[in-house]
Amino acid sequence: MRGRARDGDEQRFLDITGEIGPELLRYFQRRIGSDAPDLVAEVMVTVWRKRALLPLEHEHARMWCFGIARNLLRNYSRGEQRRSELSRALRATVSVTDVELDSEEAVAIRDLIYQLGPDLAEVVTLTHWEGFSLAEIARLQGVPAATVRGRYRRARLALLAALSTDVAPTLL
Template sequence: MSGDDELARALIAAAGGDEAGFAILWRSLQPALLRYLRVAVGDAAEDVASETWLQAARDLERFDGDPAGFRAWLFRIARHRAIDNRRSAARRPEEPTDSFAGQMPAARDAASDALEQADTAWALRLVATLPRDQAETVMLRVVAGLDVASTARVLGKRPGAVRVATMRGLRKLAAMSAVQERSPQPDRSRGAIDPASGQARPGEV
């Protein structure tokens, strides 16, 4: 049985009140959920994740969709809980939480590859330096694995806005020296190619 089939069966079982089915959903999605929330709310990630799963368990019988839809639904709940947490923290400035600080790209390039291949803590530190809208789209697209349509539903944005925010974030990440050091370097022994002529530039062959 494929992973998708297992999740589909677990989702049906969980919706019917089966605890084992719900446990399968939790084991499958909790790691990505925590990575997203660590960028969204910092040290409060574990608490917000617990609140997210509690609401999901309470409302699951009203959910109607497939595993991909459930993933988007779960992250939408998580985002709302994260927003509530940040508002609460703002009323209690003595207990600050980390927030999104940067932008993240939507296209697959050296930046997204570096994020996927690097250790989690390193990747999250980079994402947290981006503006909030870009950081959210990068986390949901690259880290959580949501498609553009699902990310748009989670964020309440148009798909075009999601693509733009993701691209800007990834480009900003790609320009960071930390990402460039982890990305494969081009072989310069063959020379640089002039994009206008298609020929190698003088002195670079």
């Protein structure tokens, strides 16, 4: 058990959420769109509740927060009542600054990604949308790095193969 002062925990919570808040917002926006601010609020509430377990090393703390985000995303169901007071201001800002127009191509690409299955889809999106290394993704998924490398290879092959079919979007 670590014996950090409560004020120290509070400052670390504010530091880490201040730093990765924008990253978390984009992480959820890319995947679920307009409910993203509410999911960010839920991550922050969970991080605060579990702050005693927040890793001391910065990069580990960052990945730990993304692990919470990942778990919340897996339990996310669209349409559920998530209108948190905490996220009201951010929701308003996001809805003003972002126009959620999905092109047919974007929808088709996401369909391709979803068809990979959750594990492979997560590897390619965390790699190319968030810029995570395969080693970091391995920690998030709780599997050996070799497994993630294999998942990336399979996902890549499947996506490139799908692109050669008539129904897939073409690379411009």
